[in-house]
Structures are given as C-alpha cells and as structure tokens.
Amino acid sequence: MNDLAQTLRLRDDFPGVGDWHYLDSAATAQKPHAVIDAIARAYGPDYATVHRGVYERSANMTLAYEAARRKVAGFIGAASDGEIVYVRGATEGINLVAQCWAGTQLKAGDRILLSTLEHHSNIVPWQIVAEKVGAAIDVVPLTQDGKIDLDAMRAMITPQHRMVALAHVSNVLGSVLDVRRAADIAHMVSAKILIDGCQAVPRLAVDVAAMDCDFYVFSAHKLYGPTGIGVLWGRAELLDAMPPYQGGGSMIDKVTFEKTTYAPPPNRFEAGTPHITGVVGLSAAIDYVQGIGLDRVHAHECSLVAKARAALGGMNSIRLFGPDDSAGILSFAVEGVHPHDVGTILDETGVAIRAGHHCAQPLMRHLGVEATARASFGIYSDESDVEALVAGLERVRKIFAND
Template identity: 95%
Template sequence: MTDLAQGLRLRDDFPGVGDWHYLDSAATAQKPTAVIDAIARAYGPDYATVHRGVYERSANMTLAYEAARRKVAGFIGAASDSEIVYVRGATEGINLVAQCWAGTQLKAGDHILLSTLEHHSNIVPWQIVAEKLGAQIDVVPLTQDGRIDLDAMRAMITPQHRMVALAHVSNVLGSVLDCRRAADIAHMVGAKILIDGCQAVPRLAVDVQALDCDFYVFSAHKLYGPTGIGVLWGRKELLDSMPPYQGGGSMIDKVTFEKTTYAPAP
C-alpha cells in the first residue's frame, strides 16, 4: 500500500475530518470511528451502572470499566492500575494534586517551581494554593531554542521548593522536556514533581516509572478519546496519603451520620 493510499484509509477512520485538513490536534483530536462506535455501544446496548449492580449487564460494564483502567496503566508504564485515577481532564488532575497534596503538605514560606511555557491549567491551580498557604511561586526560564532551561532549574532550586510542575511537551512550541533530568533535579532537594503530559501521550512513548516523576496527568480528548475524562497517575504511596478531593458515593467505604471512612485509591 502506498503512503498516499495508507493516508486516505486512515482519513476514512475519522468522520469529523471529511475532505478538509484538520490542524488543531494540539487543542483537541478528532475521534476515529472505533472510539465513536465504542461510546455508542456503551451508551446503547451495553449501558448499565458501574460498581453498583449485581446483575449481569452491570457486572459486564464494571469489568469493561476496570479493563480500561488496566489498559491505561499499561499504556503509560504504571506499576499498578490502582495508581490510575479517572478525572474530568488534565486540568482537574492538576487541581486535585494542588489541593490534596500541595494543599496539605506545603506551608507558608515553601516554594513551588513552574516554567515560563506552562499552560494556564498548570499555573492557576498552583497560584490558588500558594495564595491560600502563603507559599511562593518561582518560574524557570527558557533556553534560546524554547526549551525549559534545566541548567537554570538546577541553579535556582533549593530545599524550600516542595513542588515542581512542568509540561512534558509544550502546546505552543512543541519543545520536549527531559523529564528524567527534571525529576532528578526535583528529587535532589526532596521536592515532588508533576508532569503535564497532555501533548506528550498522543505522540511519545511514555513510561512514568522510567521518567521517575511523582504525578503525571493527561486528557483523553487530545488522545483521540472522548471529552470529559482524563487521567491522573500518582505513586501509590502519595495517593494513599492524600485526603479526598470531593465527597460522594464512589469514594466511600462506610457512611454513618457520625463518621465516614473512605475507600482506598483510586
């Protein structure tokens, strides 16, 4: 099959593309027919409650739901599917870590380290937490070729920096971070590091264990999947140390009016 024929066949898998050139995948990716059909099946003939029913269809939906979690874990090299937290998108994943880890572990005078090229979603959540706690945000500059300057990061990081949050791939410049080196620099002073992987997971092989980061977030809609869902990966011991982000039915072990106990991560 020629490259042209292969390209045309792939184009046919994306009904939203049609006869025009779609160049906005960094913002959101078109969905292939396989994904659209799977969503239609899940909302149609297969639909039932997840984790709340004992009848066959509910059990099958629950198995499919958790099978997807295992696939996500394998896709990014997670040690366990219990490290995969479903969220509404990468933005919620960052907010969850900002509120439930940084918001409980940082104190006045601590520092958070970001970079000049971060998306607003990897700036504003940290600003909210820093203002609440009296922490300070420091910003790593870029190199001449538009990359996060890790030499500058190494020079400016101190033990006062408790949290580092950086983009794996820039949504504006396309520059790629050396995540492992960034993680090594963060861990050198005892800081935790979150990586925004929204632009990386559709285009690069990602292994969170090899990257040695502490948290990794991405959104499905940039990865040819549905809108309204994303993934937060976190080290199991960190997830277990974090208080609940929101209260509700799925995150409980036992509820009484006197006391509620919570289910383990995720």
C-alpha cells in the first residue's frame, strides 16, 4: 500500500475530517474513532472513580488509569511512571513548574532565559514568577530562517541563569529545536531547562532521557487525544523537592488541623478527582499514533509541508515564514490581505486554517507583522489538502487582485 493510499485509509478513521480540508492541527487535532470509542466506554460501561473504590469496576478503572501513566512514560522515554504528572494541559504544566520550582528556587538577581518564538504560555508564567521573586528575563534571538539561535544562547547564558524554557517545535514557524544541545548549554551553568513539547509530541519521537532536559510538557488534544488533559514530566529528584501546586484530596499523606503531610510525586501534584476519561483517551491516542509510527508521521507531514512551500513560494504575493524543513506547520502572509480575510475566503472553499497572532505576539513583532495565516498538517492530511489550499489562495489573490 503506497503512502497516499495509506493516508486515505487513515483519513477514514477521523469522523471530524471527511471531505473537509482541515489544516489547523497545530491548534487541535481531530480525533480518531479509537479515541472516541475509548472515551465513550470510559464514560459508559467502564465508568467509576479511581484510587478510592474497593469495588471491582473502580479497581479496574484505577488499573487502566495507572497503566496509562506507564504508557506515557514509555512514550517519551521517562525513567519511571513516578515522573509523569497528569495536568490539564501544557499550560498548567508550565505554570506548575514556574510556581513550584522557580517560585521556590529563584531569588532576586537570578535570570530566566526564553526565546523570541515562545508561545504566551511559555512567557507569561515566567513573567509572573520573575516579578514575584525579583528575577529577570532574557530572550534568545532567532536565526535568519526562524530557529532558536543556540550559538547566541551559548554566548549570552551566565551563571545567573537558573531556568531556561524553550519550545521544541515552534507553533508558528514549525522550526525544530536541537533540544540536547540546548540542554547541554543550560547545564553548563547548572540551569534547569523546560521544554514545551506541544507541537513536537504529535509528530516527532521524543526521548527525554536522550535529550537530557529537566522538565517536558505536552497536551493530549494536539496528539489526537481529548482536551483537558496533558502531561508534565520532571526528573524525579526535582519533583520530589517541589511543594504541591494545589491542595485537596488524593495529594495528601495525612491531614490534621495542626499539620498536613503530602503524598510523594506524582500524586502530590494531582489534587482532586482527576480527568479519568481524559487519561483513557490519552492512552488510546498514544496507541493509535504508535501503531502508525512517529517517524512515518513526521516524514508524511514534512512531505506535505515541502509541497505546500513549493507551491506557495511560486506565488509572487505570498511571503513564507520559517525554515524550509519546518515540521508540519507553514505560516504565510498574502500581500495586502489581512490573514483573517484569507482565512474567511479559504473557509468558503472548505479549507480551514488558523489566522492571527497564534499566542505568539513577540514573534509577530519580530516578523514585522500583526498576524499570519497558518496551515498545519496531521496524519489525516493528504495532497488534496495542499491542492485545496493552493486553489483557495489563488481565489484570494483574484478577489484582491494583488498580482
């Protein structure tokens, strides 16, 4: 079976796609039947709470819930499932580290290192903690083709830098970070490094041990799973030294009115009744993606991006952003046309893209624009999506007559 035929078969697995040219997978991925069915079973005949019930269904759901934690650990190369913390998404994971590690370890005069292309979720939490403790934030510039400039990072990092937080794959440019080199640079000055893996996990094989980072976060809904569930991975010794993020049930050892002691990680950071069905859906999503193979997913998406870049690059009025080898994501601007108008006209032709600042306003300012149009691919995308995007943009140019 050739790649195109295989892609068409995979497209049938996604009831939300059909004949629609869905090119907004970087925002959220469509869900396969396998994930939808797993969630339906979890809410139906399998439903029960976890960790508390002594009856059989609760015990079975607890087994499934914790088996998913082990599956996540294997999926990203973690040493232990005790390093896997369930959170609502990458945003909460970053906030947890900002408050519970940086908020307790940083002091006035310390510095945090980010990059120009970060998502707001990897900027604002660090600003909050920096203001709280009196730390300062520095920003690594980009190379000409839109990658985090690791040579510049090496030149600017100092012993005062205690935390580095960078995106593995840019949600705007699709540029891929050499995480191991970035981690080596951070560790040269004994800084900790957090990696935002939201755009990487759905399209690249991730091995946190090989990358040697200290924290890694991602959201399930970009990995063909449900919303409201994500993962924070952290080194065991770092998690063990961190205070809890929230208080409530499940995260305690013993409670008295005089003093409360806390459970060890990961339970320490999982207060309250968890998103049980979300975890089941995440587990099913990992099974689905692993059944296809992330190397194959990445090659497929890169092929589609290359075709789209070649086609759009031949249009005089279109400006492309990011490197030629971007991973599954292509941002562009049409001269004289606001990205929202581009998105609206494309929608009329059955093509769904993203238009706006993509929660990356500092990057927009760096690019010299207020917003971009963004097409992002998934495992269900195929050449017909590229053809529809190109045809839709020809219509945009004809309407605005900017050629």
